Amino acid sequence: VFADDHPFGDTGPYDRxxxxxxLAVDPDAPAQAGVVDLDKxxxxxxxxxxFAADLVMLLPRDASRGNRR
Known part of the structure; x- marks a missing residue:
């Protein structure tokens, strides 16, 4: 439940x-060049x-009413 089940426009309520x-990344990959001290x-x-990270997603309770992104 998100926002006390308050509906958001035509989409309706969301769930959290x-x-x-x-995850794991290659520290030698060019995409990681900006990560400070990753090589250490x-x-x-x-x-x-x-590494690990917390994840929070907000999903429309009725997926057919979401924007599909």
Missing amino acids: LRGRVH APRNGEGLVE
């Missing part, structure tokens, strides 16, 4: 999904840096 995601982080057996 909370979780934790576990410990690597797993595949040479990747592992």
Whole structure:
């Protein structure tokens, strides 16, 4: 339940999904060049840096009324 079940326009009420995601990135990949000190982080057996993050998603209760993005 999000916002005490208050409806948002034609979409209606939303539900909040909370979780934790576990990820791994290649610290040598060009896309990671801007991450400060990533090269100093410990690597797993595949040479990747592992980390976890909290995830919060807001989903329309009736998915057919959402914008599908």
